[in-house]
Amino acid sequence: MVNLSYLGKRLGLMAVSLYAVITVLFFLFRILPGDPTSQVISPRFSAEQQEQLMAQYGLDEPLYTQYFLYMRNFMVGDLGQSFQHGEPVLPFILDRTINTLILTVPAIMIAFIVGPFIGALFAWHRNGRLDNYGTAIALTTYAAPIFWTGMLALMVFSFSLNILPSGGMRPAGEIPGSPLNRVFSFVTLQHAILPIVIFTLWRISRPILITRNTMIDVLGNDFIQLKKAEGTPESTIRYRHAMRNSLLPVVHYGALAIGYAFGGSVILETVFSWPGLGRTMWDAVQAHDYPVVQGAFFLMSFMVILFNFIADIVSTWLDPRVKDEGVVE
Amino acid sequence: MPRNIKGVNRREFIVSTAASGAVVGLAGCTGGGDDEALGATPDDEDDYEPVPEMEFASVAQDEDALRYEVGNLAERQLQALGIETNREVVDVGTYSDKLNDREFDFMVAAWTGGTERLFPYYNLFYSFHSQFANLEGGNYTMFESEEYDEMVENFRDEPDESSRVEYAQNCQEILAENVPIIFTVHPDALVAANTDSFDNWQEMTGLYAYNNIPSLTEIENVGGDDQVVFGTTEALETYPNFFNVTGPDALRLHAFTYDPLVRLGLDGGPIPAAGEEWEWIDETTLDVTLRSGMTFQDGEPVTVDDVAFTFDSIQEEGIPYLGSDIDPYESSEILDDDTIRFNLSNPFSGFVQITLYRIPILPEHIWSDAIADHDHPSEWSDPDMTGSGPFEFIDYEPGTQIVYEKNHDHYLADEFDFEQFVYRLYGSQSAIIGDIENGDVTFTQYMGAEHWNQADDIENVRAISNPGLDAHGIWIPNNEGPFRDVRFRKALTHAIDQDEMLQILLQGRGEQAKHPIAPANERYYNDDVAEYPHNIDRSVELLEEAGFRWNGEGDLLMPTDWQPEVEYIPLE
Numbered sequence: 001m002v003n004l005s006y007l008g009k010r011l012g013l014m015a016v017s018l019y020a021v022i023t024v025l026f027f028l029f030r031i032l033p034g035d036p037t038s039q040v041i042s043p044r045f046s047a048e049q050q051e052q053l054m055a056q057y058g059l060d061e062p063l064y065t066q067y068f069l070y071m072r073n074f075m076v077g078d079l080g081q082s083f084q085h086g087e088p089v090l091p092f093i094l095d096r097t098i099n100t101l102i103l104t105v106p107a108i109m110i111a112f113i114v115g116p117f118i119g120a121l122f123a124w125h126r127n128g129r130l131d132n133y134g135t136a137i138a139l140t141t142y143a144a145p146i147f148w149t150g151m152l153a154l155m156v157f158s159f160s161l162n163i164l165p166s167g168g169m170r171p172a173g174e175i176p177g178s179p180l181n182r183v184f185s186f187v188t189l190q191h192a193i194l195p196i197v198i199f200t201l202w203r204i205s206r207p208i209l210i211t212r213n214t215m216i217d218v219l220g221n222d223f224i225q226l227k228k229a230e231g232t233p234e235s236t237i238r239y240r241h242a243m244r245n246s247l248l249p250v251v252h253y254g255a256l257a258i259g260y261a262f263g264g265s266v267i268l269e270t271v272f273s274w275p276g277l278g279r280t281m282w283d284a285v286q287a288h289d290y291p292v293v294q295g296a297f298f299l300m301s302f303m304v305i306l307f308n309f310i311a312d313i314v315s316t317w318l319d320p321r322v323k324d325e326g327v328v329e
Numbered sequence: 330m331p332r333n334i335k336g337v338n339r340r341e342f343i344v345s346t347a348a349s350g351a352v353v354g355l356a357g358c359t360g361g362g363d364d365e366a367l368g369a370t371p372d373d374e375d376d377y378e379p380v381p382e383m384e385f386a387s388v389a390q391d392e393d394a395l396r397y398e399v400g401n402l403a404e405r406q407l408q409a410l411g412i413e414t415n416r417e418v419v420d421v422g423t424y425s426d427k428l429n430d431r432e433f434d435f436m437v438a439a440w441t442g443g444t445e446r447l448f449p450y451y452n453l454f455y456s457f458h459s460q461f462a463n464l465e466g467g468n469y470t471m472f473e474s475e476e477y478d479e480m481v482e483n484f485r486d487e488p489d490e491s492s493r494v495e496y497a498q499n500c501q502e503i504l505a506e507n508v509p510i511i512f513t514v515h516p517d518a519l520v521a522a523n524t525d526s527f528d529n530w531q532e533m534t535g536l537y538a539y540n541n542i543p544s545l546t547e548i549e550n551v552g553g554d555d556q557v558v559f560g561t562t563e564a565l566e567t568y569p570n571f572f573n574v575t576g577p578d579a580l581r582l583h584a585f586t587y588d589p590l591v592r593l594g595l596d597g598g599p600i601p602a603a604g605e606e607w608e609w610i611d612e613t614t615l616d617v618t619l620r621s622g623m624t625f626q627d628g629e630p631v632t633v634d635d636v637a638f639t640f641d642s643i644q645e646e647g648i649p650y651l652g653s654d655i656d657p658y659e660s661s662e663i664l665d666d667d668t669i670r671f672n673l674s675n676p677f678s679g680f681v682q683i684t685l686y687r688i689p690i691l692p693e694h695i696w697s698d699a700i701a702d703h704d705h706p707s708e709w710s711d712p713d714m715t716g717s718g719p720f721e722f723i724d725y726e727p728g729t730q731i732v733y734e735k736n737h738d739h740y741l742a743d744e745f746d747f748e749q750f751v752y753r754l755y756g757s758q759s760a761i762i763g764d765i766e767n768g769d770v771t772f773t774q775y776m777g778a779e780h781w782n783q784a785d786d787i788e789n790v791r792a793i794s795n796p797g798l799d800a801h802g803i804w805i806p807n808n809e810g811p812f813r814d815v816r817f818r819k820a821l822t823h824a825i826d827q828d829e830m831l832q833i834l835l836q837g838r839g840e841q842a843k844h845p846i847a848p849a850n851e852r853y854y855n856d857d858v859a860e861y862p863h864n865i866d867r868s869v870e871l872l873e874e875a876g877f878r879w880n881g882e883g884d885l886l887m888p889t890d891w892q893p894e895v896e897y898i899p900l901e
């Protein structure tokens with residue numbers, strides 16, 4: 001059972017972190033040079049017209065008034081309206097988040113389910129041919145920039161072989177009938193294959209390498225020798241005893257990865273013209289679309305904080321040594 | 330006509346870059362340099378002081394690669410005169426703040442070239458009339474001249490075209506003679522289209538070569554595909570609410586769903602649209618006859634009341650981006666069912682070509698409620714996009730696409746050889762090129778030189794280098810320090826190697842700039858003006874005439890009691 005005071009402390013910390021994030025986000029983008037009007041600066045724009053535009057965006061109020069309005073609206077889930085599209089921010093960024101998750105969830109699931117097993121295999125065959133070549137490949141996929149592997153994949157599969165679409169979520173002009181149709185359709189799957197594969201290749205290297213390195217340490221422990229002496233089957237030692245004891249850093253890294261998964265990858269989404277949260281955020285930053293930028297960053301931060309919290313709880317289960325701090329028998 | 334100039338190949342590019350680097354490096358050694366005076370040394374060094382260090386600013390490379398590179402090249406060239414500069418690379422927000430606050434010594438800037446710029450009102454009037462030489466106006470260089478003001482007002486007011494052209498050309502002559510801006514280049518607009526699906530591509534002058542209604546009426550469907558896909562990496566400034574419009578790309582798309590009273594033809598001249606004909610009654614009164622039988626996409630008729638409503642409500646509610654377009658409009662009178670009279674507050678000969686082109690007709694029966702229901706109609710987050718235009722708005726997914734379908738009741742419907750137009754957003758130009766080749770994209774614009782070269786090598790792609798109306802230059806504060814003397818400004822201009830910029834940065838696709846009007850604007854362009862070929866010796870001569878000297882380290886000096894002697898050169 002989870003220690004309630006530990007849980008309370010973690011929840012309190014989470015609330016403080018979120019408040020800090022919300023406040024920092026508000027001020028961060030306002031202290032940066034430029035404002036939404038700077039995107040449309042033109043020799044024929046008079047100062048009066050710029051002021052009119054600022055008023056239109058609600059940016060003519062004093063900063064503290066804007067802050068209190070922002071906090072009040074935030075509390076009721078109103079993240080404002082996008083300057084660029086006029087849409088309410090919350091449904092807009094949630095919609096983009098779903099697009100992002102279509103790519104990142106499968107990639108991260110594959111990476112964090114398959115990755116540790118591969119890492120365990122490499123560690124077990126340490127310095128063997130499998131380990132040497134496998135580690136080299138894992139390091140290569142980690143080091144290769146996504147824009148490069150992505151463009152390479154596009155050149156081969158989209159432009160040369162012409163068997164997969166080059167980007168977007170569906171062919172030009174096609175409008176999804178329903179939100180479900182947008183996510184679960186053959187067309188979406190077809191468009192998502194390349195970015196998922198590229199993202200998986202990039203993501204899987206870390207769980208492989210982390211598991212491998214941690215497990216090499218674990219394999220040197222006495223209890224592993226004892227298990228071998230007991231005649232425990234090799235696969236049981238490898239996966240139940242050695243791999244499980246190597247998973248803690250992978251869980252923590254995985255929690256972060258899941259948190260970041262909500263933000264997607266600006267580069268991945270740019271290369272594959274995928275309308276996810278990462279690209280939306282990038283466009284919004286460039287356009288000084290404060291409400292969207294704030295909303296997107298908040299969502300990302302919230303997810304990272306939330307999954308860190310979950311990781312802390314899960315680690316108490318994975319590693320009983322944490323019980324003194326977080327678990328009671 | 331477009332030029333199909335083959336790009337400089339990689340070898341030539343490297344050689345020319347290396348050569349230019351060597352030239353600039355040598356010039357730097359000579360001028361900025363170490364131990365040699367470029368020109369006359371002072372009789373008594375105590376009477377002189379170094380010209381103060383100057384800030385040389387441009388936007389960052391990822392905001393505008395050309396302006397950034399022009400900045401790098403120009404700064405080195407100016408340093409060759411012994412001028413100490415401090416390079417500042419800023420984001421677009423800081424850039425506009427600096428312009429607004431007049432906090433720059435050198436600022437690399439540009440006018441963009443939408444087709445309506447063929448009527449060079451913005452480039453000549455707003456940027457140089459002394460009425461705007463203040464912190465509220467758009468005359469950022471603070472150039473002031475009564476002669477110029479009078480000339481440019483005549484240009485603005487003159488209804489007779491030949492006289493108007495003459496006034497505009499005189500304005501260019503004054504600007505070229507007084508160099509309030511160091512003009513650099515007019516880049517071509519680089520565009521490409523797939524010819525397997527559609528043929529007979531005809532380009533409109535300026536930046537939006539294919540992305541305009543007249544070009545789209547000309548293309549012929551040869552591939553059997555009913556869809557035209559415009560692939561672009563440029564996200565729209567604001568869309569879809571018209572009352573929120575803040576940029577040229579969005580305004581262009583509004584012309585798909587709404588009809589303006591006039592459109593611009595392929596040559597940039599005004600042609601009838603919702604307005605069938607127009608007649609100037611006097612210099613502030615214009616009568617426009619509405620095309621009969623037009624309806625909005627919901628079946629309601631388009632009336633002169635809708636026209637009056639649109640102009641009145643834009644003026645009353647305010648759309649900052651269209652502020653200067655609506656400014657000359659004072660009121661309208663409905664003369665009969667088909668005729669509306671526009672009364673202008675001051676003469677404005679560009680009213681037809683600019684105002685009537687940029688302001689489309691909005692349906693009163695839809696927008697009157699929106700105006701009543703919101704503090705400002707721009708707050709309508711899910712606006713009804715019904716218009717009378719040639720295309721019906723179907724769907725908008727920000728960051729993905731906008732889908733339009735042909736309005737079969739429109740008077741141009743038979744002219745379009747396709748059913749659907751898609752504004753498709755891409756993450757990268759490389760993906761667009763790949764999709765143009767395989768036919769998933771029909772055409773694109775805003776191409777960089779490398780991508781354009783790539784497209785030009787593809788057999789089924791028509792890549793053109795469309796003469797542009799953009800004008801690039803280096804803005805300088807005409808009212809400050811040594812910039813007050815015309816000879817100093819001329820000396821700087823002689824130090825700039827426009828040809829090098831053109832060949833290296835634009836790979837030959839563009840023109841050298843003499844003033845803010847590009848040669849592509851054949852009607853108004855004045856070729857017969859003062860020119861400043863790259864000539865460091867002439868720069869030195871002019872600086873010496875203006876009282877400047879050099880110390881032994883090659884730094885430019887100015888007398889401690891220096892005053893400008895030539896602040897303005899009038900027309901001859």
